[in-house]
Structure formats: C-alpha cells, structure tokens
Amino acid sequence: MLSEEAAHAFVDERLVDDEGLCAGGQGGQAIPEVLLIVPPFLKPGSPALGAEILAAACRSQGMDCDVLYANLSFAARVGDATYRRIMIPRHGKPLGEAVFAQEVYSGLPHPAPLFATATENAPNFPWDEPAAGERCYDICRAQTPGFLEETAAAVADLAPKIVGFTATVQQTMASLAIAKTVKALRPEIFTMLGGDASRLPMGQALAEIAPMLDCVVAGEADLVFPHLCQDYLQGGASPPWVIECAPPTELDQVAAPDYSSYLRQLGDLQAAGGLPETYPNHLLFESSRGCWWADKSRCRFCGLVHAGYRRKSGARIVAELRAAAERHPGVLLQAADCVMPSGMPHEILPELIEDGFRHPLQWAIRPDLTPAELLLMKKAGFAHVQPGIESLCPSILTAFRKGARAHQNIALLREGRSMRLDVTWNFLFRIPGDDLEEYAGLVRLLPALSHLQPPMTFSSIVLQRTSPFLEDAGRFGFHEVRPSPVYRYLYPPETRIADIALDFQGRWHSALDEAPELRADLEESLRSWMTTWRDPGTHPALFKVPLAGGRVVVQDTRPCAKEAIVLGDAKYADALAYFDAPRTKRQAEEVAGAAVADLLEHGFVIDWDDRYLSLVTRGHGRSRTAA
Ligand code: SF4
Numbered sequence: 360m361l362s363e364e365a366a367h368a369f370v371d372e373r374l375v376d377d378e379g380l381c382a383g384g385q386g387g388q389a390i391p392e393v394l395l396i397v398p399p400f401l402k403p404g405s406p407a408l409g410a411e412i413l414a415a416a417c418r419s420q421g422m423d424c425d426v427l428y429a430n431l432s433f434a435a436r437v438g439d440a441t442y443r444r445i446m447i448p449r450h451g452k453p454l455g456e457a458v459f460a461q462e463v464y465s466g467l468p469h470p471a472p473l474f475a476t477a478t479e480n481a482p483n484f485p486w487d488e489p490a491a492g493e494r495c496y497d498i499c500r501a502q503t504p505g506f507l508e509e510t511a512a513a514v515a516d517l518a519p520k521i522v523g524f525t526a527t528v529q530q531t532m533a534s535l536a537i538a539k540t541v542k543a544l545r546p547e548i549f550t551m552l553g554g555d556a557s558r559l560p561m562g563q564a565l566a567e568i569a570p571m572l573d574c575v576v577a578g579e580a581d582l583v584f585p586h587l588c589q590d591y592l593q594g595g596a597s598p599p600w601v602i603e604c605a606p607p608t609e610l611d612q613v614a615a616p617d618y619s620s621y622l623r624q625l626g627d628l629q630a631a632g633g634l635p636e637t638y639p640n641h642l643l644f645e646s647s648r649g650c651w652w653a654d655k656s657r658c659r660f661c662g663l664v665h666a667g668y669r670r671k672s673g674a675r676i677v678a679e680l681r682a683a684a685e686r687h688p689g690v691l692l693q694a695a696d697c698v699m700p701s702g703m704p705h706e707i708l709p710e711l712i713e714d715g716f717r718h719p720l721q722w723a724i725r726p727d728l729t730p731a732e733l734l735l736m737k738k739a740g741f742a743h744v745q746p747g748i749e750s751l752c753p754s755i756l757t758a759f760r761k762g763a764r765a766h767q768n769i770a771l772l773r774e775g776r777s778m779r780l781d782v783t784w785n786f787l788f789r790i791p792g793d794d795l796e797e798y799a800g801l802v803r804l805l806p807a808l809s810h811l812q813p814p815m816t817f818s819s820i821v822l823q824r825t826s827p828f829l830e831d832a833g834r835f836g837f838h839e840v841r842p843s844p845v846y847r848y849l850y851p852p853e854t855r856i857a858d859i860a861l862d863f864q865g866r867w868h869s870a871l872d873e874a875p876e877l878r879a880d881l882e883e884s885l886r887s888w889m890t891t892w893r894d895p896g897t898h899p900a901l902f903k904v905p906l907a908g909g910r911v912v913v914q915d916t917r918p919c920a921k922e923a924i925v926l927g928d929a930k931y932a933d934a935l936a937y938f939d940a941p942r943t944k945r946q947a948e949e950v951a952g953a954a955v956a957d958l959l960e961h962g963f964v965i966d967w968d969d970r971y972l973s974l975v976t977r978g979h980g981r982s983r984t985a986a
Pocket of ligand 1 (some may be wrong): 650651652653656657658661662663664697698725747
C-alpha cells in the first residue's frame with residue numbers, strides 16, 4: 360500500500376509553486392476550479408480520453424481544470440494484478456461495481472454470485488482461475504474505506520468549485536461512492552457525472568437514486584460541459600439536475616487531449632513502487648464516433664453505437680497521430696473508435712508511411728478489409744487489430760447482419776497470421792434460428808484452422824441495451840426479456856433497473872439446446888484451439904515458401920496435417936495461389952482443375968461458406984504472441 364504522502368502527491372504539486380510557497384490560488388500554480396475524477400475501474404495502463412478532452416476544453420475557455428486519476432491510486436492500493444482481474448466484467452458480472460456499491464447503499468445482498476468465473480470459455484485468461492473473484496473482491500473491499508477517505512481529503516484540500524466524474528464501464532459505483540464521501544466533507548462542492556454510463560434513460564434513472572450528485576450530464580458533452588462550468592463558476596444558475604447534450608456534429612471542433620496529468624500521477628505512483636513500469640501500455644485517440652456501418656445496416660447484437668456516425672478530417676487525424684507519436688515514442692496508440700472509418704488506410708496511411716512514420720497503432724476494424732489495406736496498416740506500425748469477426752458460421756453472420764461473410768473472416772485470420780498481426784476476436788453462438796448442420800460442419804472445419812489465431816473467448820449471445828436484438832426482441836425470437844439479475848447486487852430496490860441495465864437476459868430457442876453432444880464437441884474444439892495458442896512456441900503453422908522454377912513447398916505442423924512437407928510443381932503453386940482469394944466451385948473447377956482435390960484433401964484449401972479458400976500463410980508463419 361502507498362504512504363499517505365504518495366497518495367497526496369497530486370495535491371502537493373498543485374499547492375506549491377516554483378519557490379516552494381503555498382500558492383493558494385494566488386500567483387502560484389493555480390488550483391483547479393474544475394476537478395475531473397477518473398474513478399476505478401478504468402484500465403490503469405492508459406489515460407481517460409473523455410476526461411482529458413473535457414479538461415482540455417475547459418482550459419481552452421480559460422478555466423483551471425485538472426484530472427485526478429483515482430483509478431491509479433486504487434490500483435496501487437490493491438495491487439495491479441488484483442485490480443486488473445476485477446476490472447474486466449467477466450461474463451457480464453460487474454464485480455468492480457459491487458465493490459463500491461456496498462459503500463453507496465446499505466442493505467444490498469452480498470455479491471457472492473458474481474464471484475463465479477467461467478474459465479472454460481476463456482482458457483487463456485490466467486487470472487480467471489476459480490476463487491480469484493472472491494479473493495480479489497475481499498482485497499478491494501478491505502482497501503475501499505481508506506481509499507475513499509484519502510481521495511475525499513485530497514479533493515477537499517484542493518477545494519475545487521466543481522467535481523466531475525467520467526463514468527464508463529464499471530465506474531458508476533466508484534463515482535457515487537467518492538461523490539458521497541466528498542459531499543460529506545465539503546457539501547458546497549458541485550458534483551456532476553457524465554460519460555457512457557449516464558446516457559438516457561440510464562442517466563435519469565441514476566440521478567433518482569444518487570442524491571450525492573448535483574447534476575447528471577447525458578450524451579456527448581465535449582462542447583456543452585465547458586459552458587455549464589463557466590456559467591456556474593461565474594455565479595449563474597446551477598445546471599439542471601439532468602441535462603441531455605446534443606452530440607457534436609463536427610469532430611474537428613472537439614479539443615485534443617493532453618495526457619500530462621495522467622503521466623505525472625502515474626510517474627509518482629511508479630516511483631513509490633505502486634504500479635508497474637510497463638505503464639502506460641497504450642494511449643487513446645479517436646478518429647470517429649458512431650459507426651459508419653451501423654448507419655447503413657446496424658449489426659443486430661451491437662449495443663456500442665449511440666449516435667450517428669461522425670469523423671475527424673484526415674488532416675486532423677494525421678496531425679494528432681504525428682504529435683502523439685513524437686511525444687510518446689514507442690507507446691501504442693489505440694483508437695477509441697467503434698470501428699475504423701471506411702477507407703481510412705488508403706486515405707491517411709500512405710502519407711504517414713512516406714514521411715517515415717512507423718509507430719505501434721491499434722484500431723477496431725471490419726473483417727472485410729482487403730489484404731492491401733492490411734499491408735498498409737502493417738507498414739505504418741500496426742501490430743494488433745480487432746476485427747469484429749464474431750462467428751465463422753455463415754447463417755449466424757447473416758442473422759447478425761454483419762455485412763461480412765464467414766470466408767472473409769477466415770481470410771482475415773490468414774492474412775493476420777501471414778503479416779504477423781495479433782488479431783483479437785470473440786466467438787458468439789447459440790442464437791435463435793441457428794443451424795445444427797452448420798455447427799457440425801464447423802466442428803469438422805476447426806482443426807484445419809488451428810494455425811490461425813483463435814478467439815479470446817466464446818459465449819452465448821448477450822442482449823445489450825440499444826441493440827436491435829433487444830429493441831425488437833420478439834421479432835428476433837427472444838422472449839421473457841428482463842435485465843440481468845446482477846443489478847440487484849448493485850442498486851437499491853427502488854431503482855428503475857430496466858432503465859439502468861446494460862445487459863439483459865431472455866429465453867430463446869437455439870438448435871444447440873437440443874443437441875448437447877454437438878454443443879460439447881463445439882465448445883471442446885474451440886477450447887482446444889485456444890489452449891494450443893497459449894504458448895507462442897506451440898502455435899501450429901501452415902505456410903508456403905516459393906522455390907525456383909515457380910515451384911512451392913508447403914510446411915504443415917497442424918495436428919490434422921496429412922504430410923509435414925508437400926512439394927508442388929509450378930502448376931500446383933499457381934493453383935494454391937489462385938485460392939488466396941475466395942472462389943466459387945465453378946471457378947475452382949475451371950481454373951485449378953485437378954489440383955483442387957489434393958488441396959482439399961490436405962486441408963490447404965477449404966470449401967466453406969460457398970467458397971473455396973486457401974488457408975496457407977506466406978513466409979515462415981511464426982506468430983508474434985499468444986492469444
Ligand atoms: S458491431 Fe461493429 S460494425 Fe457492427 S454496428 Fe457495432 S460497431 Fe458497427
């Protein structure tokens with residue numbers, strides 16, 4: 360645990376000017392009029408994009424504004440491993456929220472049902488072992504009273520006029536707990552909460568059970584928040600109890616974040632031994648909000664998109680990337696976008712690459728990016744992509760209205776392996792109207808894919824707030840839909856849970872429910888694929904190397920390999936290369952002719968989703984990291 364001095368470093372740095380005198384807001388480094396607090400359980404390895412944008416916007420309006428990273432001090436108290444274990448709401452169980460809910464509301468049931476883990480669906484998460492949930496919860500609970508007291512004391516010392524909380528996933532209860540403690544100490548401080556957790560109707564329902572908040576800001580407040588603060592500080596009326604902000608239409612008008620507060624506080628805690636030197640492990644930027652695909656045909660399971668699609672100009676994105684890469688050499692720059700803007704690789708990457716830009720980048724992408732686009736990304740420094748693959752079953756992807764086909768998903772996994780890109784994805788199954796034949800085919804197919812990066816987790820579908828599946832549940836075959844029972848461990852009985860919940864449950868008919876053996880086979884095949892990739896040294900490979908005279912050698916170390924080495928003549932090499940792009944059966948027979956049977960027999964080419972597709976990667980096929 361950190362000493363009190365270390366925890367108060369944030370306050371001391373603001374109260375003492377260059378000559379070591381107490382500034383007290385006169386002549387020295389200004390104390391903030393507006394203090395934004397980033398509560399647990401935001402990831403400790405990265406600054407909060409939303410809070411930093413709001414702080415920059417307030418500063419641009421002449422206000423003194425700073426960001427207090429309370430999530431860092433809590434992570435230092437409980438230990439980084441414990442914090443990270445509890446931070447991820449494994450399988451819809453927000454244990455981090457339960458930690459602080461116990462401080463906000465009396466009489467809540469003990470959250471023991473949230474401890475249970477589902478290790479078998481995520482065998483590569485080492486912290487997901489049984490009993491980890493309970494152990495981490497107990498550690499966090501023991502530290503919570505001291506943390507709240509210390510944070511409230513730090514806020515009281517700074518005496519800001521306004522304290523704002525930015526709450527996204529698993530930050531609501533910590534926000535309320537800190538606000539409650541601050542109000543008990545300094546009732547005159549005006550408290551506000553905004554962020555993803557306060558979208559309407561959630562923000563309204565939350566305001567009704569949060570007397571420690573003076574105002575809940577719903578929606579994207581980038582342009583509105585500074586004016587609310589300014590009006591209040593200049594003696595104007597208090598902002599309304601709940602205020603809804605219209606999202607900015609021009610993202611170029613949104614302030615650029617400045618991460619110096621985060622880096623300073625992180626450095627203090629690292630110097631005191633409280634947090635690992637590996638942080639920051641990434642910095643966030645944004646190029647767009649909303650999702651261009653959702654504006655056309657929203658994926659039916661998606662609860663991510665809350666407003667229409669908008670994007671920054673190419674010039675602004677390039678300028679932000681260049682500035683961040685220069686200021687933070689080697690630190691991964693990760694896009695907070697729902698999905699990369701359409702056409703982005705060709706629009707901005709050639710210019711960056713030509714200028715010698717090469718910096719680790721990460722973006723959520725759609726799986727139908729072309730190999731040429733992926734190659735540009737690789738050249739610009741991408742080491743990691745998050746394609747929304749979701750499934751390899753053609754009919755499930757159609758039911759999801761993903762707009763990307765199963766063979767495109769597999770081609771992307773193949774290109775990712777060829778280019779040594781880490782490809783993060785999850786596998787969803789068990790939906791209304793799914794097809795047993797297709798699941799059976801997938802079970803037969805999966806061994807051939809063992810050299811491609813497996814999913815991080817697999818799970819039955821969850822109904823998310825604002826997703827088309829939830830909003831039109833009956834039409835899609837979901838019945839008896841209700842909020843997930845986890846919320847009873849977080850909110851008092853009078854809460855309008857249906858308006859506050861993010862995850863919902865229901866009943867539906869999946870063909871898999873009537874075929875338990877097939878379901879067990881499918882889950883076992885996925886688990887076995889994932890565990891094969893736990894250790895980078897054991898990843899199977901299937902790759903080709905061109906030889907003189909147009910010939911090819913294919914090396915195959917997959918457990919299903921028929922032969923470890925296959926030598927092919929020029930005709931065979933051409934046939935194999937032909938299937939780098941997906942081909943119809945007719946095309947396959949017309950062009951590749953006699954070679955097709957052999958390629959299928961060896962599992963070098965698959966017949967899936969009405970297409971023939973090569974699985975063979977280029978080069979030695981050695982992968983970068985474990986899944
Ligand atoms: S899942 Fe991804 S691509 Fe689909 S609507 Fe949501 S953000 Fe857009």
